[in-house]
Amino acid sequence: MSEPLIDIRRLVKYYPVRGGVFRRHVADVKAVDGVDLAIQRGECLGLVGESGCGKTTLGKTLLRLHEATSGRIYYNQPAPQVEEVERLLASERDGDRAAAWARLKDMDITRLGRSNLRKLRQRMNIVFQDPSNSLNPRMLIRDIVAEPLVAQHLIKARDVEKKVLDLLHVVGMGAGHLKRYPHEFSGGQRQRIAIARALATSPEFILMDEPTSALDVSVQAQILNLLKNLQRDFHLTYLFVTHHLLVVKYTSDRIAVMYLGKIVELARTAEIFQRSLHPYTKALLSAIPIPDPDSKRERIILSGDVPNPVNPPKACRFHPRCPFVQERCREMEPLLEDAGSGHAVACHRWREL
Numbered sequence: 001m002s003e004p005l006i007d008i009r010r011l012v013k014y015y016p017v018r019g020g021v022f023r024r025h026v027a028d029v030k031a032v033d034g035v036d037l038a039i040q041r042g043e044c045l046g047l048v049g050e051s052g053c054g055k056t057t058l059g060k061t062l063l064r065l066h067e068a069t070s071g072r073i074y075y076n077q078p079a080p081q082v083e084e085v086e087r088l089l090a091s092e093r094d095g096d097r098a099a100a101w102a103r104l105k106d107m108d109i110t111r112l113g114r115s116n117l118r119k120l121r122q123r124m125n126i127v128f129q130d131p132s133n134s135l136n137p138r139m140l141i142r143d144i145v146a147e148p149l150v151a152q153h154l155i156k157a158r159d160v161e162k163k164v165l166d167l168l169h170v171v172g173m174g175a176g177h178l179k180r181y182p183h184e185f186s187g188g189q190r191q192r193i194a195i196a197r198a199l200a201t202s203p204e205f206i207l208m209d210e211p212t213s214a215l216d217v218s219v220q221a222q223i224l225n226l227l228k229n230l231q232r233d234f235h236l237t238y239l240f241v242t243h244h245l246l247v248v249k250y251t252s253d254r255i256a257v258m259y260l261g262k263i264v265e266l267a268r269t270a271e272i273f274q275r276s277l278h279p280y281t282k283a284l285l286s287a288i289p290i291p292d293p294d295s296k297r298e299r300i301i302l303s304g305d306v307p308n309p310v311n312p313p314k315a316c317r318f319h320p321r322c323p324f325v326q327e328r329c330r331e332m333e334p335l336l337e338d339a340g341s342g343h344a345v346a347c348h349r350w351r352e353l
Contacts, residue, residue, distance in 0.1 A: 003079050004038040005205060005237050006062065009086065011035045011071035013054075013061045017310060030309045031057040033261035035071075036336065039205075044231060044238040046248030046269070048284065049258035052306055055241045056129075058258070059207045062239070063124055064109060064117060073109040075120065076204075081107070122152055125198040129210040131190035135182040141168075141193055142178040148200040167196040171226060188219035195226065199234070208240045212247060224251055245288055249273060254342075257281045260309060260317045263336060267343040277339055277350040279322050316348065324349055 012035075014028035031054045039045050047055050060066045062073055074082050085107065088100035105111050112120060125148075128134035135144055145164045149155045155163055165175055171192040182190055191211060198206055208227065212220040228251060231238060240251055248255055248269070255272045257265040257280065265278040276282050283300040290297060302321045307313055313320050319329040328348055336346040347353075 003041065004074075005041040005076055006037075006039040006239075007074040007077065007079075007082055008035055008037040008039075008062070009072045009074070011037075011058070011061065011073065012069045013057055013066060014069045027310050030261050030312055032061060033312075035261075035263055037256060037263060037266070039237060039239060040253075041204075041237055042231075042235060043253040044240055044251050046240045046242065046252030046255040047258060048242060048245060048248055048255060050306055051243060052309070053258045054261045054309075055243075055258055056209055059126075059209055059239055059241050062109070063126060063207060064112075064120075065126070068110040071110065072104065074107055075109050075124070077107050118152070122154070122201040123203050124205045124207075125201065125203040126207040126209060127191070127194050127198050127211045130214045131187065131194045132182070132214070134194055135190055137182055140179055140181060144182070144193060145197045145200060148197060152201060154201060163200075164196075167199055168193075170199065170230070171196045186219075187215050188223060191215065191223055192226070195223075195230070199230070202234075203236070205237045205239070208238050208242075210242050211240075213242065213244065220247070227251065245284060257284070260306060260312050262317060262346065263344075264318065264346045265344065266336070267339075267345075268341075271341065271343050275343075277343070277345040277353065278318075278347045279324050279349075279353065280318050282353070316346075324353060 011032055013032040014030055016025050017027040017029060018024060019026040035058060047058065049055055057066060061068050085100050085103055088096040091097060106116070109120065142161060142164050145167055146160045149160065149163060161178070164178065168174060168177060173189065173192055173196070182193070185193070211227070212223050215223060224247065227238070230236060240248060242248055252269050254266065254268050256263050257272070257278065259280050265272070265276065265281045272281065273285065276285055283302050286298065286300040300323065304321055307317070307320060315331050315333050316322070316329040319325045322329065326349065332348070334346045334348045336344045339345050339350060
């Protein structure tokens with residue numbers, strides 16, 4: 001693996017809950033709670049889990065669409081410098097910690113000033129889940145795709161239409177689509193337009209926020225093939241957020257499984273499907289339908305629903321639903337530990353399962 005393009009350390013994102021006449025802060029929705037994750041340059045990392053587990057919040061916090069509560073996000077920083085800053089932060093000496101915080105102003109996405117953040121917007125982009133909502137219905141396709149270029153002052157006015165046309169050709173559309181509105185296109189075509197807009201500033205990293213979940217199955221396949229081709233041709237790095245395991249099996253190099261704000265398992269895609277270690281991952285995989293009526297496979301039915309993120313379970317967050325729960329699972333939180341060959345899992349019993 002190459003050096004990480006994005007290195008996330010202890011990332012936390014809480015949303016305040018306010019109540020009473022004076023709207024006092026009474027609790028927090030713990031959407032992302034202490035995530036450590038590295039995204040390698042040039043890879044597609046799939047992020048999966050049930051609805052409400054914090055997948056989209058994590059992705060949008062990476063892009064500063066949501067402000068992080070705490071933690072650090074290093075973008076395109078040399079690994080030795082990152083480790084040095086982390087060492088200084090962990091030091092007991094006030095001078096070391098002060099030096100680390102001073103360096104973080106230029107290294108950590110969560111602390112970038114307006115000018116540096118504006119430059120970062122050129123290198124990181126997003127494709128939203130529903131193109132019907134992410135495309136302005138009052139703008140022509142030409143203006144929608146050109147908007148990032150104009151906002152970032154990356155192109156002269158006389159060159160805009162040619163650049164937009166080149167981007168549309170890349171995603172399989174043409175000149176006849178320039179002067180039409182989003183409502184005149186199918187769902188798949190609208191998502192192609194959204195992808196063209198995401199490519200406009202020549203980014204290195206793109207967050208794919210369930211880009212195919214609102215599309216028909218046949219159109220999903222076309223979009224997934226397009227995304228794989230674009231990743232190869234433009235040397236892109238993806239974070240692919242979805243709840244569909246077969247989609248990430250096709251697109252992703254590695255898969256991170258998220259449950260209630262925490263990463264519970266991380267491994268290469270083949271390893272997840274052949275040798276998953278966490279009970280939650282096993283349950284997700286058992287729910288994948290098999291297109292064979294004669295095939296028999298044991299379904300793992302989890303009891304109850306995902307707990308309320310305002311008041312998550314103590315210790316292991318999965319223990320109220322886990323079929324293999326033990327007393328230590330209720331008393332001590334499992335850390336994400338190395339299980340060999342780049343496979344990491346957060347479970348007290350993974351060696352026994």
